[in-house]
Amino acid sequence: MFQDIGEMLILFWRTLQALPQLWRQRLKMFDQLFEIGNASLLMACILSLFIGGVLALQTGPVMVERGLSGLIGGIVGLSVCKELAPVMMAVLIAGRIGSAMAAEIGSMRVYQEIDALKTMNINPIHYLVLPRVVAISLALPMLVIFAIMVGWMGGALVSVFNNDISISFASYFNNLRSVVELGDVLNGLIKSFIFAMTIGIVCCHQGLCTIGGPRGIGRSVTKAVVNSIVMILILDYVVTRVLLYFDL
Amino acid sequence: MSQASQNQHPSVSVEVKGLRKSFGSVEVLHGIDLNIKAREVFVIMGPSGSGKSVLLKHLIGLETPNSGDVLIDGHSIQAEDMLERYRLAMVFQSGGLLNSLTVAENVGLYLTEHRLMPQKDIDRLVTEKLEALGLKGQENRMPEALSGGMKKRVAIARALVIDPQVILYDEPTSELDPLIAVTIGQEIKRLNQENDVTSIVVTHDRDLAFGIADRIALMYDGKVLEVGTPKELQQSKNEQVQKFLNASFKF
């Protein structure tokens, strides 16, 4: 395990060093971006709508009972943008995109495509890892912005139409606006950017070190997704702690 | 331009010195010494599992030896910029084509990625090489839609586009029917005569080996038993060599 972490840090470092190559690899990066958007936008929409909704459903009635109905917008708004949207979108992307990355690179490894690249003096980090890690690092924060807005809407819909809550759109959003600051959204975006790089590196690394034929690819995919999710949840705590220190 | 770029890179010698390789605690190559001359067709023959593929990977730097070295034109393959200084190409056993790219993109990959010429020259060169290997009109097909023999020829075309000084073939005729196997064998021989290139062929196919080789090395269990011209090998007194050369279906 420690060896894996070491290898991943090295891969991360090499990917950073490869950044100047990004312009040459831009077409592959755009391909990846398009694929990520295509594969995850609808799912992200549904997921965040229900997350916002269930948050309102869980907190709303309790708060209405205690005469705090004016704070529902703030509670839902804050939890969605600081915690739920970044984490849930990262988990979604790990499952949807990270798995595909591990599978694709893993099969390239097993079927000697990566060896072939090396013999052509093409660096697999430039050719495969860089465009994927950059694409996912750009895509996830964008997806999170989208998810935050949809999540807020989900919360609003439930707060307005659920009989045990029934507050007005205006009161929900007024409170949300007075509680949630730009810094809170930024907090979520910083987290999601870090999660995205983690997913990209974990899954590419897992793909690159796939061994043992088709069954090895399956093993790699499972490991990539599970490890990504574990890392996301651990990093979530660590990053939150650090950001609190910086008052974000 | 393409004519001029041909033969800009003369063939070079390949020397293997005391090469040893272990995976975990199992030693697979037990000290290999070979001296492969520039421009010859050198066949490394031996039964499955004798370490031929592992040896071949060392020749192009895909594996790092535990001890010993591989010298290309006198320079260690382990030096950083060897693949920039020398043009080496490998035809993988299963082709090693990139499945996400078309045939033409695969063949032109080296030139596109290293930006060695404008795209339209690359396209022309790719078409030329594909035609030379009997793959006219296959440019836009995906590798998965090709038969085994075609994949191998695409892989050979991709290697040739590099204008290699050394070309390595791993089991070029395995998984092919005898007719196509013969064609591929002829192809390897012809390409060696037409281009200034050192060809190293790994195979367990005796017919192929004796058909195309200038010299043959017989490998057995991670060691080289004997090196020589096909004739010399046939007259070998080594028992293992005779056993491998004369095994047949006659009972």
Ligand SMILES: Nc1ncnc2c1ncn2[C@@H]1O[C@H](COP(=O)(O)OP(=O)(O)O)[C@@H](O)[C@H]1O
């Ligand atoms: N990456 C590897 N890890 C462990 N063992 C390997 C590896 N590659 C090859 N071997 C072992 O090395 C031996 C020689 O393999 P190989 O060179 O592929 O044989 P062949 O002569 O059929 O090409 C085999 O016993 C194989 O199991």
Ligand SMILES: [Mg+2]
């Ligand atoms: Mg082999």
